[in-house]
Amino acid sequence: MxxxxxxxxxxxxxxxxxxxxxxxxxxxxxxxxxxxxxxxxxxxxxxxxxxxxxxxxxxxxxxxxxxxxxxxxxxxxxxxxxxxxxxxxxxxxxxxxxxxxxxxxxxxxxxxxxxxxxxxxxxxxxxxxxxxxxxxxxxxxxxxxxxxxxxxxxxxxxxxxxxxxxxxxLDSETHHPVPPDPRFSADLAFLGNRLPDREARVERFFLAAAARLPERSFLLGGSGWESRGLPLNVRHLGHVSTRDHNAFNVTPRAVLNIARDSMAAFGFSPATRVFEAAGAGACLITDAWEGLGLFLKEGEEVLVARDGRDVADHVAALTPERARAIGEAARLRIAAEHTxxxxxxxxxxxxxxxxxxxxxxxxxxxxx
CATH class of the missing domain: 3.40.50.2000 (Glycogen Phosphorylase B;)
Known part of the structure; x- marks a missing residue:
């Protein structure tokens, strides 16, 4: 047609x-x-x-x-x-x-x-x-x-x-594992533009976690954050082109998904970054929302956080071996069921x- x-x-x-x-x-x-x-x-x-x-x-x-x-x-x-x-x-x-x-x-x-x-x-x-x-x-x-x-x-x-x-x-032709890139080295990375119904949740889940772990490194990608005061251990990149998304996802120990307020309230709304990160084999930490189990299994294919304290606890406890295991399990699940x-x-x-x-x-x- x-x-x-x-x-x-x-x-x-x-x-x-x-x-x-x-x-x-x-x-x-x-x-x-x-x-x-x-x-x-x-x-x-x-x-x-x-x-x-x-x-x-x-x-x-x-x-x-x-x-x-x-x-x-x-x-x-x-x-x-x-x-x-x-x-x-x-x-x-x-x-x-x-x-x-x-x-x-x-x-x-x-x-x-x-x-x-x-x-x-x-x-x-x-x-x-x-x-x-x-x-x-x-x-x-x-x-x-x-x-x-x-x-x-x-x-x-x-x-x-x-x-x-x-x-x-997931489009596996565009989002897939690649070698790490030192530009994106961090313990935890988040990619998302600064939007009114997202900013409070970014503060709650990402910036609060960074404040709890001053010895760890955090990476923030996306437009609009230039004028926002950030903790000293948060490095801001600005807009990240889709051609760099794979490296952005695979290089840090883990990446964070934060739903906007409205998406979290409705549930059943996985953002594109969930599938892009999983397709690259990244270890994903996400805020909790109804319907997540339709896509990834908590504790095995994704880590779930209810607030910044949970995010910080996940980052502090996450070993490279467990991060790789979670990322690979997520990649296999998404590649099999959600393409x-x-x-x-x-x-x-x-x-x-x-x-x-x-x-x-x-x-x-x-x-x-």
């Missing part, structure tokens, strides 16, 4: 945590025969921070961040069999959603793909005139990259015909089943 996908950015992960999710999902769908055009705005300085070249598995159209350019790419939705509007494009989100739903052919499959369901649902609750309320009757599916039963129930409550989680996963090949198969089945359902319906109507 021909898929028109309107998202934040495929070419750049700069202030764009969904990039690796898009790449893994769409690359696998292309391998299954789907033809994909990805539309991304030239916004937030992402194009000057590209970390991949335009891929051979998708056509990427970068358009100026103007309403005229947005309308021009919206019109191209009429050429697609499947029209996808992702959340968090950041430029003309409402116009894109309503525009592509209206421009799509009557027989096209219309999808809203939510890469931050807790934030979207909070906006919908606060704003009865939210564009998604208006678009919902025309949507065939809401796909989400996390959230599980709470998100499904919330979207169905807002009138979604079907809400289906399509979780983050983009599995997620792509899931989405491919959703699309083909819907097309078959429509064909059968049309046949019945013609016979009648």
């Amino acid at each position: 021909k898929i028109a996908f309107y998202g934040s950015s495929l070419l750049s992960s700069y202030w764009n945590g969904a990039a690796t999710y898009y790449r893994g999902m769409l690359a696998d769908l292309a391998r299954r025969g789907h033809r994909i055009t990805f539309y991304e705005p030239d916004a937030f300085d992402r194009q000057s921070h590209r970390d991949i070249d335009p891929p051979d598995w998708a056509e990427v159209q970068v358009y100026p961040a103007t309403i005229e350019a947005a309308r021009a790419v919206i019109a191209q939705a009429a050429q697609a069999d499947v029209v996808v509007k992702a959340s968090g494009v950041g430029v003309f989100d409402d116009e894109l959603l309503e525009g592509v739903v209206a421009a799509a052919r009557p027989d096209a499959i219309r999808i809203f793909w939510d890469v931050d369901a807790p934030a979207t649902l909070a906006e919908m609750r606060a704003n009865p005139d939210h564009a998604l309320h208006r678009a919902m009757p025309a949507l065939d599916f809401v796909l989400t990259y996390g959230g599980g039963p709470p998100v499904i129930a919330a979207y169905e409550g807002f009138g979604a015909r079907a809400c289906i989680p399509v979780y983050n996963a 983009y090949a599995r997620r792509g198969s899931q989405v491919d089945a959703i699309l083909r089943d819907e097309r078959e359902r429509r064909a059968c319906g049309a046949l019945r109507r013609s016979v009648a």
Whole structure:
């Protein structure tokens, strides 16, 4: 099928945590025969921070961040069999959603793909005139990259015909073990941009642990932390390109995952870094959230912390041998059960089943 996908950015992960999710999902769908055009705005300085070249598995159209350019790419939705509007494009989100739903052919499959369901649902609750309320009757599916039963129930409550989680996963071609890199040496590393609903948890889990272990070294990657006061044993790197993620994950003794407040509250929302770290064979310490057991087993494939004291205790007790054993167990589990090949198969089945359902319906109507 021909898929028109309107998202934040495929070419750049700069202030764009969904990039690796898009790449893994769409690359696998292309391998299954789907033809994909990805539309991304030239916004937030992402194009000057590209970390991949335009891929051979998708056509990427970068358009100026103007309403005229947005309308021009919206019109191209009429050429697609499947029209996808992702959340968090950041430029003309409402116009894109309503525009592509209206421009799509009557027989096209219309999808809203939510890469931050807790934030979207909070906006919908606060704003009865939210564009998604208006678009919902025309949507065939809401796909989400996390959230599980709470998100499904919330979207169905807002009138979604079907809400289906399509979780983050591992692309073993891009995230895999590599030799350690001295640039990323540390006892514990954390990678994440500074965001309002993440900062308090970073303070609680990462910075508090660093303060408890002044003799240990901590590494902080991600944008926005430049103006934040940090303990003396915390080294800040700034933005870390996806090409360096493997080395960032495998070099430290352990890496830390910290869910944003909203993701932790909903549960069932593993961040991309969980799969990227596991794919590289890193020893992962994560904050606790409901649904973790669907992906990794506590104590064997992942270490779980309830606060900074727990994180510090894990770091203090972790030997190189145990860190390697946990990282390898996580890598094997994720590679066996949580890959983009599995997620792509899931989405491919959703699309083909819907097309078959429509064909059968049309046949019945013609016979009648």
